[in-house]
Amino acid sequence: xxxxxxxxxxxxxxxxxxxxxxxxxxxxxxxxxxxxxxxxxxxxxxxxxxxxxxxxxxxxxxxxxxxxxxxxxxxxxxxxxxxxxxxxxxxxxxxxxxxxxxxxxxxxxxxxxxxxxxxxxxxxxxxxxxxxxxxxxxxxxxxxxxxxxxxxxxxxxxxxxxxxxxxxxxxxxxxxxxxxxxxxxxxxxxxxxxxxxxxxxxxxxxxxxxxxxxxxxxxxxxxxxxxxxxxxxxxxxxxxxxxxxxxxxxxxxxxxxxxxxxxxxxxxxxxxxxxxxxxxxxxxxxxxxxxxxxxxxxxxxxxxxxxxxxxxxxxxxxxxxxxxxxxxxxxxxxxxxxxxxxxxxxxxxxxxxxxxxxxxxx
Numbered sequence: 001x002x003x004x005x006x007x008x009x010x011x012x013x014x015x016x017x018x019x020x021x022x023x024x025x026x027x028x029x030x031x032x033x034x035x036x037x038x039x040x041x042x043x044x045x046x047x048x049x050x051x052x053x054x055x056x057x058x059x060x061x062x063x064x065x066x067x068x069x070x071x072x073x074x075x076x077x078x079x080x081x082x083x084x085x086x087x088x089x090x091x092x093x094x095x096x097x098x099x100x101x102x103x104x105x106x107x108x109x110x111x112x113x114x115x116x117x118x119x120x121x122x123x124x125x126x127x128x129x130x131x132x133x134x135x136x137x138x139x140x141x142x143x144x145x146x147x148x149x150x151x152x153x154x155x156x157x158x159x160x161x162x163x164x165x166x167x168x169x170x171x172x173x174x175x176x177x178x179x180x181x182x183x184x185x186x187x188x189x190x191x192x193x194x195x196x197x198x199x200x201x202x203x204x205x206x207x208x209x210x211x212x213x214x215x216x217x218x219x220x221x222x223x224x225x226x227x228x229x230x231x232x233x234x235x236x237x238x239x240x241x242x243x244x245x246x247x248x249x250x251x252x253x254x255x256x257x258x259x260x261x262x263x264x265x266x267x268x269x270x271x272x273x274x275x276x277x278x279x280x281x282x283x284x285x286x287x288x289x290x291x292x293x294x295x296x297x298x299x300x301x302x303x304x305x306x307x308x309x310x311x312x313x314x315x316x317x318x319x320x321x322x323x324x325x326x327x328x329x330x331x332x333x334x335x336x337x338x339x340x341x342x343x344x345x346x347x348x349x350x351x352x353x354x355x356x357x358x359x360x361x362x
Contacts, residue, residue, distance in 0.1 A: 002027040002185040008057035017043045019209035030186045032196040035206035041189045077146030081158040083138045085130040092126040098149045116144040136167040156188040230272050239271040240318045251317045261352050268355040278325035279346040287346035297341040
């Protein structure tokens with residue numbers, strides 16, 4: 001195990017920003033801490049790096065208890081959101097800086113700098129100053145500087161937040177290639193769900209300083225354990241239902257019981273139905289999934305290759321009046337993408353959650 005965090009706590013005055021947090025990260029893993037602004041994720045990263053003292057808990061990196069060590073002795077590389085390059089130094093000098101402090105021999109330093117320039121695709125840029133580089137190029141130099149002395153753990157704090165969308169996509173691909181090539185254990189902090197899904201081996205959802213849930217992107221999206229994760233990751237339709245030994249009842253409609261849900265037997269549950277699993281058709285017989293209600297289209301909005309459709313259920317299903325669907329604007333569904341259209345509503349698949357009155361994620 002490359003990183004072990006046990007019962008970490010951190011407060012600023014009366015505000016607790018990291019609250020009894022424990023986590024284990026495998027060697028070579030790219031782990032993403034995902035949460036809204038103010039959730040405590042950046043503070044946690046700084047605690048691991050030794051840049052913020054702990055109030056309680058322990059940090060183990062590669063079988064070493066580094067809790068009391070200064071940042072230079074932890075073997076971590078840190079990339080900040082604002083790059084923090086030395087403005088008066090060239091690209092080569094920036095990358096070389098940490099190697100010089102550690103008294104690495106000059107020949108080895110030159111070899112390592114050239115190797116990293118090739119890795120970040122900036123050969124020939126050695127003599128340029130940061131103000132002569134684009135934002136994406138500066139971020140790559142910051143990454144190379146963090147990797148120069150071969151840290152065992154790489155920490156990235158919102159590394160793409162200041163860049164435009166197209167550059168972010170390209171740099172995410174570059175980062176993943178570099179991380180896999182080097183095999184360095186990496187923690188990346190972000191509030192960008194698309195970034196988390198694209199980059200991560202696993203994601204940790206953090207909220208108000210607590211680690212809510214950990215899992216692979218697909219499991220957290222399709223089979224979350226908590227309402228918070230269900231509503232924080234993407235859009236969610238939550239429909240109240242009841243489960244017995246053989247069926248899940250949504251109103252009077254009997255649905256098959258999903259596998260591995262015996263713990264929810266004879267309990268009130270919520271059906272998590274993602275908008276892309278909601279189906280609309282002129283009649284129940286035209287649905288490929290299970291019909292659950294009739295409805296009236298109330299609004300249609302553009303969502304890139306799909307259309308987001310809000311449907312009012314008539315009548316409501318166990319108090320739920322509206323559901324959202326994501327539909328293609330082409331093919332058989334195109335005639336349904338008009339306000340006031342009357343439709344049958346079906347669901348293709350769903351996930352069960354224990355009933356809970358949990359505030360929506362912000």
